[in-house]
Amino acid sequence: MSGWAPPPLPARWSAPARPAFVGRWAELATFEEVWTAVLAGSRQVVFVGGGPGAGKSRLLAEVATTLHRHGALVLVGTCAAEFGPPYQPFGEPLGALLGARPGTGQDERLSTLAGRGPPEDAGAPSHEYRRVLYDAAVDAVCDASSRQPLVLALEDLHWAGPSSLQLLDHLVERTADCPVLVLGTHRTTAPDRSAGLVRTIGQLYRLDGVRRLDLAGLATEDIAQYLVQEGxxxxxxxxxxxxxxxxxxxxxxFFLRELWRDHAARGGALLVGRQAPASVRDTILARLERLPLPARQTVELAAVVGEDVDVATVLTASHWSRGTTLAGLDEAVAFGLLEPVPPGDDVLRFPHALCRQAVLDLMPASRRLQQHAGVALAVEATVPPSERRTQQLAFHFAQAQALGHAARAVHYLTEAARSAARGLAHEDAAGWFEQAAALCEDDAESCGLVLSAAGSHLLAGDFARARELAERVATGTGVAAQRLAAAVAYEDASWRPGLPGHRAVDLLGTALAAVEADPTDPGHVRGLASLGRAMAFTGATAEADAFGRRAVALARELGNDDLLAHTLQASLWNGLRPEDAPDKFARAGELSRLADRTGALGHLGPAAYYRGVISYLQGEPVALAQAHGDLVRVARATGQTFFEYMAGCVSYARQFSAGDFAAAHRTCGELQDLGTSFGSDDTEGPCAVQSYMIRRENGAVERVRALITGAERPEEHWAPGLLALYTELELPGPAARLLAWLLDGELARHEDSAQWPCVLVYAIEAALYLEDESAARALRPMIGEYAGTNLVAGQFVAVFGSADRYLGALDSLLGRTGAADSLAAALEMDIRMGSAVHEAHTLVAQVLHGRRAGTDGRLLEELSGRARRLAEPLGLRRVLRLLGGPAPRAPAHSPGGLTSRETEVLQLLGAGLLNREIAQRLVISENTAANHVRSILAKTGSANRTQAAMFAAAQGLLD
Structure with a gap:
């Protein structure tokens, strides 16, 4: 850090007007404990919550100042209530670290996060992702804390936007072993309570060293101390x-301080007999009414400028003379409405956001409009260009748009949005593009801004909002090229969450018909590729493949790498039957190489996913692992939840196949959490199938028997899944009825869906359970095309191992020759894939075939023994049930196959303890306790803590 000096504490913390600090003994004791942990090398996080004026900022200042005196590096940031920069409140702290690590190359990325990026006309980085930016922030914080303990004090987090909260989450997750205290304040009451912050705190609260402090009101003795010291x-x-x-x-x-200040200004009369004002607003109104008109309007102008009031801006914007305006500011300070910010006299500050808001609330609406216009013109004329200036002008001109400033508002909102996009703050960019579009009077420009907003929402992972905006343009009255681009954007936001493609086909078909079919037009070619993928998501795979091949060929002729990448990526989704696999694998490989060459990781993700699917399909475990590694790399580098979801699906499949059901169950939960980030799109269906696959292997499906009547209407459910449930619960009548219903024309409806292998397997399993030879004969040709491959449904929603196992089992039931050969081929495939679960099931199929064929008993016993040796350690109760032997019995001290430690945790969980309380009771970390709970849920087949507690009671653990 040669040549770098740490920043001073905020001047406002040492201002003469700062009130006395009293009380908060319990909170200060907590901070002593927290700081001890920080000095021991452990990152700690404290969220200080409370209503407005509860003393959050004062406590933060007191703690941070004390720690600064004891040698801590203190970095302070705050959030603005109105149009703050994208990564507030990290701008000031990260800006302070610029130059701290010369020669590392991180300053450019820190500058982006700090709002000091390239000038407005600079191009966006070609293939940069915000995870790289976030990692730069983590590196800077960890490096600084390695030299001295660091306090990161973040004020008013309830005003933090999505980009800021993502950076906060990333920073906290990756600094666990750094001597860092993250101290954040936030409001916990409406209307300022932030749902996004609540979610973030909830996610972080599961980590070690994260706690919350909610401030109550001061006690009577604390108020007495304040009156002694202050009054x-x-x-x-x-x-x-x-x-x-x-x-x-x-x-x-805060209210106490304002009442006392009001009392003091009235000559110090006794408080006891006085009626207190009903609110802070009444207190401020009383003071404003005592000011002369020029001073009152000057205070109002200052409130419009912001919480930190630049005196030069007030002087420029005021219609009063310079002398009158300065005198008005002096009177505001004397009345306690404004405070000087040392060391100079050029900036004033409202003593609290409540004061400023009260002034704004008391202003007539027409006057607020005029003041916003005046401030905007003053800033535009006097403040040098910067990102912050752009944001200020966007806000003030937007507020004053009714006075004829709409065009200026659109200009600066657009510049602010583009700046946010360059900084990869996609959520902020999307909001500002939308705001600009709403104020824009030119239809074509407005459509362009809506499309930009849709693109930002897509990058942010809000696919539902992206589709909504894209459809608005695609069905609007804009120019044909814009409508086509919008239809492409709609489809791009549809395939990612796996939605049916019918609406996208309609929009793309209409848009393509309205433009000239020019094979040299990249927009036309892009539209053809997107139409092909949309058709694939309707089940029209043959037509989809034709469009995809045509688009790829045209893109090759044009020699446009980005266009070729789009067409290759779109063509991968045009169905995946075994005969398609070699060609698709070649295209995925080409796309991977193209992505590596251009640095466009957004294309590498789908390419790696399809390489993974085809590698599993063809039985190539090394290639599957390589594809999975690429997917994980893309997810980490981009920070995009869509790629995290895809990587998680592959993780689930590999964990499930290996029989690591506890890990697969955890991954299932993570996938469901990730799915909630896709706007209003629902990912519960795939997660439900993934969870069911685990539960049927460990025998937990039995727990829902009481909920199943056998008389369910298939039209009201996903019929293949209902059939699987009937089969697993061994309900022959309902299973036979539903299988017949599916085979009577209903099964064909699923044949072109991504879930077809899953549907087919569930039907075959039902036919085998029922020994229904007629159904087996009907299903045999359908599974035949998958001979020699593995079966995978959807985005690794379900993996079943070798298709030859099902071929052999059907042939065995039908008495056909070749059953043993198919089963032997299946076993070879399962062993090559390293899948204990699939190997065990193939051994079961061999045993069942041997019993039908009259195979020597010693050979059957050997096969059964091999299956049991695989099944028992993994708790494969389904395998053992199918073998016809007894289900595995857990030791008396270990119900459900739980370890002794898990049994202890289950007892405490059953007693109603939270993870933190369990950790304290067992002297383990909260993370360890949470991992034990997740493992317990998986092993006991419990969907939640309540069901686990019921299991504990049934096992007599709560006596």
């Missing part, structure tokens, strides 16, 4: 007044 009252007088003030203010420190 110079005698202890006796202070005690008498404190009880009254406690009732009047509820112990709210």
């Amino acid at each position: 110079r009252l005698s202890p006796r007088a202070a005690r008498g007044a404190a009880a009254v003030l406690r009732d009047q203010t509820g112990g709210n420190p």
